[in-house]
Amino acid sequence: MAPRPRRPVSSADDAPVSDREAAQLFAPLRDRAGVALGVSGGADSSALLHLWARARTVDPALPPAMVLSVDHRLRAESATEAAIVAARAAALGLPHQTLAWTGPKPAGDLQASARRARRALMRDALEARGWDTLVLAHHADDQAETFLARLARGSGVVGLAAMAPLHRAEGMWIARPFLALPKRRLTATLTAAGIDWIEDPSNADRRFDRARWRAAMPDLAALGLTRERLVATARAMARAAVALDGLGEALTATAEVVHPAGWTTLDAATWAAAPEEIRLRCLSRAIARVGGGDYGPRLDDVERLDAALIGARAGGSALVRTLGGVRIELRRGLVWLAPEEGRVAAPIELRPGASAWWAGRRLRLAWEAPGMVTVGLLGEAGRGRLDSAAWGRASAPSGVRPSAKVIAAATALSVDGRLVAVPGLGWRAPDAVHDWSGALFGADCAADR
The missing domain is CATH 1.20.59 (Chorismate Mutase Domain, subunit A)
Structure with a gap:
């Protein structure tokens, strides 16, 4: 692909991002052990890759980075695009991985499913390195579109705060250093550097909500709902959300x-x-x-x-x-x-010492476990096997016991289809040889408490 022609800088929205400005944008990440840059090859993420490399020349204290691209296997060109990113990363001295979303694809809500798959793949790649921060190239135009989409869905204060510069989700930290920058500054940066980028046709596909909001932005701006006004309102909502978060956390801690x-x-x-x-x-x-x-x-x-x-x-x-x-x-x-039975994640298998995400929790099986186990819900049949001591340990601090449906939702371990333990209730099958009480570690598991 030939580089796009340069065009003169005509306004603040068109000014390329300088190396020093980029270093300032990335400065909050200096304390990270390492980061992954999510790069698809589009304009925004190509600017992220370029500016990270330039910022490192100004601020060598920025952490090491790797570049991650995801081949969603939805378009024939995606593998070639990932290879282009890999070559550019290599030219900048940055390691690169292409992650593939394999398996069947859902018929509906494709973009949301692709996002979840993409984030899971990137999270696992980060964890393999012992890092926990993913850097994405969302910018002010994205922030305005997110605000509008959430407003249309009837979101409250938290939703209307839109995207945060740094927040923890899906088992990792997600950083968005460009939220104050309009997209045109990112493309101007690439144009000034003679760097081309890939255009994803789905960005203009009116079947997707974000593309429709993007197309509506000029008409909304004519009514006063400019990008700047929408982003400023999202910032105001974010300030309110922080205050409300404190009160919500206090209630959670008490109740x-x-x-x-x-x-x-x-x-x-x-x-x-x-x-x-x-x-x-x-x-x-x-x-x-x-x-x-x-x-x-x-x-x-x-x-x-x-x-x-x-x-x-x-x-x-x-x-x-x-x-x-x-x-x-x-x-x-x-x-x-x-x-809820039937709605929770499908059971997973864990080897001793291995960890995985299940039902929103990171679980790890102790090295001392005798072999592979399946983690899933206890279920109605398993509930019937619990003894009175396990039911007692299921009680709330007030002494109130859970309903049969609640206790059937306990996290359980099975081996070869046979229930062996419910670690959170201190129960193991009478014929189980291994003591499973400390086998499962995780945010909601007894071994961590």
Whole structure:
């Protein structure tokens, strides 16, 4: 591909990013052990690759980096595009990996599925290096489009805060150093350096929401909804979200108990006494954590659940709902949240010493385990095998026992299809030779608590 012709700088939006400015943008990453640059070969990520290399000449204290490209196997050109990125990374002295999204592709919600697959592949590549930070090239135009899309979905304060410069999600830190830069500055940087880029046709495909919002931006700007105005509003929402986060975390610390078997309870009285916005945040986060989602459910769904719980509690009645892959029960003064059978991630296999993500948790099998195990939900049949001691350990701190449905959602270990242990309940099969009580490590597992 021939380099695109240079064009004169005509405004601040067209000014190339200088090496020193790039170093300042990347400076918050200086304390990282290493980072991965997500590079597809498009204009934005090509600018990320180029500016990272230039910034290192100004600030040698920036951490080591590797370059990751994902071949989604959705277009015939994708392998060639990844090879182009690999060659450019090599020319800059940066290691490169091409990660492939293999297997069947979903018929619906393709872009969201591709994003989840892409992030999982990149997270695993980071972990293989012992690093935890992925750097992406989202810019101010992307931020404005994200704000509009979330506004259309009825998002609240958190959703309208759009993308954060640095936040933890999907088991890694995600950094977006270009959020204050318009896209035209990134393309101007490439043009000034004589660097070409790849155009992904899906970026203009009106079947996808983001492409439709992008096409609508000029008309919205004519009405005063400029990129700058939308980004400024997202920043204001982000400030409000930080303040509300503190209140939500305080409520969570007071009302929530995470059980090592995999479910969570909220003290209903403490939770219900909080202001509605704080209740919603606490509930949404609990659902995301228990259900293994990257984000909480849609705001209007959480609002309906909140109203139902408050109404049932006021009337002294029990309540059962499902949302976001989670079974929610109001009973005996507690809100119980447990993985919903049939909606949680499929069981996974773990070898001794190996780790993997399952249902939103990083789990690791101890080296001392005798062999391969399958991690999944206990289920109804497994629940029937528990003894009274295990049921007692399933109780909330108040002494209230979970329902049969909740306890069936406990994280369990099986070998060759045979249930051997429920580590979070301190139970093992009577015929099990190995003591599995400390075998499984993870955010919600007994061995870490």
